[in-house]
Amino acid sequence: MTVLKDRVTSRMVAPVMRRRLNPFLMVAVGAVLVVVLTYTLPPFRTYQLATIGAYLCVTAGLTVLTGLNGQLSLGHGALMATGAYTLALWQNKFNLLAVGIVVAILVTTVAGLVIGLAAARLRGPYLAGLTLAVAVVVPSVASTFDETFNSDQGLSVILNPPPESMTVEQWQAWLCWGGALVTTLVLALVTRGRFGRDMRAVRDDETAAKLAGISIARTQVWTFVISAACAGLGGALFAVLAQSVSPGAFPLTLSLFLVMAIVIGGLGRLTGAVIGAFLLVALPAVAHEIGEASGSQRLEGNLALTFFGVVLVVVMLAAPGGLASLRLPRSWRARLSRKPAHRAGS
Amino acid sequence: MDRFLFLTFDGLSRGAVYAAFALALVLIWRATRIVNFAQGAMAVATAYVAYSVADATGSYWVGFAAALVAGLLLGAAVERVVMRFIDHSSPLNGVVVALGLVLIIQGVLGMIYGNEFRPAEAPFSRDAFNIGGVALLSRYDVFVFAAVGAVVVLLTLLFTRTPTGLRMRAAAFAPDVSRLLGVPVGGMLTLGWALAAAVGSLAGMLVIPTELGLHPTAMDVLFISAFTAAVLGGLDSPIGAVVGGLIVGLVLSYISGYLGATVAPMAVLGLLVVVLLGRPDGLFARSKARTA
Numbered sequence: 017m018t019v020l021k022d023r024v025t026s027r028m029v030a031p032v033m034r035r036r037l038n039p040f041l042m043v044a045v046g047a048v049l050v051v052v053l054t055y056t057l058p059p060f061r062t063y064q065l066a067t068i069g070a071y072l073c074v075t076a077g078l079t080v081l082t083g084l085n086g087q088l089s090l091g092h093g094a095l096m097a098t099g100a101y102t103l104a105l106w107q108n109k110f111n112l113l114a115v116g117i118v119v120a121i122l123v124t125t126v127a128g129l130v131i132g133l134a135a136a137r138l139r140g141p142y143l144a145g146l147t148l149a150v151a152v153v154v155p156s157v158a159s160t161f162d163e164t165f166n167s168d169q170g171l172s173v174i175l176n177p178p179p180e181s182m183t184v185e186q187w188q189a190w191l192c193w194g195g196a197l198v199t200t201l202v203l204a205l206v207t208r209g210r211f212g213r214d215m216r217a218v219r220d221d222e223t224a225a226k227l228a229g230i231s232i233a234r235t236q237v238w239t240f241v242i243s244a245a246c247a248g249l250g251g252a253l254f255a256v257l258a259q260s261v262s263p264g265a266f267p268l269t270l271s272l273f274l275v276m277a278i279v280i281g282g283l284g285r286l287t288g289a290v291i292g293a294f295l296l297v298a299l300p301a302v303a304h305e306i307g308e309a310s311g312s313q314r315l316e317g318n319l320a321l322t323f324f325g326v327v328l329v330v331v332m333l334a335a336p337g338g339l340a341s342l343r344l345p346r347s348w349r350a351r352l353s354r355k356p357a358h359r360a361g362s
Numbered sequence: 363m364d365r366f367l368f369l370t371f372d373g374l375s376r377g378a379v380y381a382a383f384a385l386a387l388v389l390i391w392r393a394t395r396i397v398n399f400a401q402g403a404m405a406v407a408t409a410y411v412a413y414s415v416a417d418a419t420g421s422y423w424v425g426f427a428a429a430l431v432a433g434l435l436l437g438a439a440v441e442r443v444v445m446r447f448i449d450h451s452s453p454l455n456g457v458v459v460a461l462g463l464v465l466i467i468q469g470v471l472g473m474i475y476g477n478e479f480r481p482a483e484a485p486f487s488r489d490a491f492n493i494g495g496v497a498l499l500s501r502y503d504v505f506v507f508a509a510v511g512a513v514v515v516l517l518t519l520l521f522t523r524t525p526t527g528l529r530m531r532a533a534a535f536a537p538d539v540s541r542l543l544g545v546p547v548g549g550m551l552t553l554g555w556a557l558a559a560a561v562g563s564l565a566g567m568l569v570i571p572t573e574l575g576l577h578p579t580a581m582d583v584l585f586i587s588a589f590t591a592a593v594l595g596g597l598d599s600p601i602g603a604v605v606g607g608l609i610v611g612l613v614l615s616y617i618s619g620y621l622g623a624t625v626a627p628m629a630v631l632g633l634l635v636v637v638l639l640g641r642p643d644g645l646f647a648r649s650k651a652r653t654a
Contacts, residue, residue: 088454140453141397149586149631156627318472325465332459333447
């Protein structure tokens with residue numbers, strides 16, 4: 017049975033085999049890079065850097081869910097909102113940030129478990145429709161329970177001032193990137209182990225995975241839960257960055273942007289999640305500058321929206337592997353994907 | 363009791379719109395196995411066309427016709443330019459491309475018309491008639507029933523009584539065989555998308571005057587309701603879509619009538635969860651072959 021399992025899984029995992037980077041090394045390099053950048057960049061750029069870190073938590077979790085396990089979630093914006101609101105409520109009551117972030121992650125994990133249990137029974141467009149409904153419901157929840165969530169105005173977040181030796185932006189960037197690097201490290205370790213193999217096996221062929229003794233539902237639920245925890249962390253960090261939460265900060269388009277980010281960066285690749293998180297901050301900033309230069313208010317937000325949409329459609333039609341896949345020359349990629357098939361046959 | 367009757371008729375009127383919109387989803391699902399997540403955005407785009415045309419000509423009905431024509435053209439264009447080239451190896455691809463279209467359409471509409479709500483007027487009075495002392499139906503509700511009924515009848519006739527309808531069914535059911543028999547399968551798909559988008563824009567035209575007004579995201583919640591209706595009916599069955607639409611309309615009408623309008627989106631989510639977990643293949647599903 018074990019032999020069979022190894023064979024089946026290794027064959028199914030094969031097409032995604034790629035050059036492996038040592039995750040500890042990458043995280044260490046990333047940490048050094050962030051520290052250097054926070055001392056060289058101007059404050060606004062440092063704030064943007066922090067935002068990239070917060071986005072990275074979410075995109076990394078989502079790319080594992082969608083790219084490696086094949087579950088498309090359009091509801092991660094709502095999960096972020098869960099994390100953000102939890103943190104806001106916690107901070108306004110206890111004002112203990114470290115614990116608050118953990119609580120936000122836990123609450124979002126539970127929400128993710130509930131959605132994940134439903135999601136494990138659904139496929140393709142059904143799952144997309146359900147998670148889309150979750151994303152659309154956020155403003156409705158906020159205004160129905162307006163005593164807790166204060167409707168459309170949202171809540172402000174009480175925060176202690178950062179340590180005196182650093183600026184607010186530096187502190188934010190360190191916090192967000194601390195979260196982002198821990199997230200990517202954990203995800204990198206989880207996805208390259210046995211559980212990662214199970215995830216890919218379930219994605220590629222459920223029947224074969226089941227025959228190999230993998231529990232489909234358990235794998236899918238666990239992946240969703242992990243991914244939700246990442247989204248909760250990301251949402252909590254956004255609440256810290258904005259120092260407020262409101263339904264308007266988590267519209268349906270946010271969930272769509274997240275999908276765009278992981279698709280453009282290459283589904284299932286953590287490097288792709290980094291590219292995506294960067295673009296999520298960089299493209300609206302560029303669109304903002306174009307909008308200001310042309311003096312049209314209507315252009316500002318909508319230019320980014322249109323641009324994201326065009327990118328999403330073009331990437332999906334022209335290069336479904338995303339930008340991260342464009343790094344290797346074609347012949348290389350062909351060789352990489354052929355090699356494991358040969359191994360399975362021998 | 364009066365209130366219950368009123369909510370029932372109101373729910374049926376809403377449900378008729380959901381039915382039309384769900385029918386549009388089902389048409390495309392049957393033909394291409396894609397759930398058109400861009401349907402709502404496409405319908406809003408045609409509603410904006412109607413708004414502009416009605417503004418320029420001063421006639422609601424010219425605008426209404428323009429919306430339907432714009433729906434036909436937009437549907438055909440989306441199929442020809444984008445959907446035809448989707449790689450169907452993963453069901454995710456179609457969804458993701460449709461979401462990209464949503465972003466494009468909302469962005470372009472926002473750039474042209476701005477992101478504020480625009481009032482959309484109804485062609486008929488929305489004040490209800492009094493029948494036996496109870497306010498039941500407005501002229502507008504009657505118009506909605508007539509329009510949706512006409513669409514259902516016309517589509518049924520098209521698919522069951524005309525050679526084109528037969529070709530469309532054949533192209534969806536067995537593309538390869540149909541192609542060998544000389545059916546222009548690509549053309550039939552384009553026609554299917556065009557028809558579905560036109561039906562979708564009709565639903566949009568009917569529902570937008572009853573909601574907050576015209577906005578690039580005006581159809582987001584409606585899309586979820588219609589999706590729920592389509593799933594309730596089984597995604598594959600036009601009759602199911604109509605019945606599902608009416609059921610969803612009734613449920614939402616009772617819930618927002620008795621519990622408040624802000625609860626309605628949550629009720630849709632709850633209903634969708636119940637349907638997906640209870641009867642994922644719809645009310646009219648036959649048993650399916652087991653996989654493993």
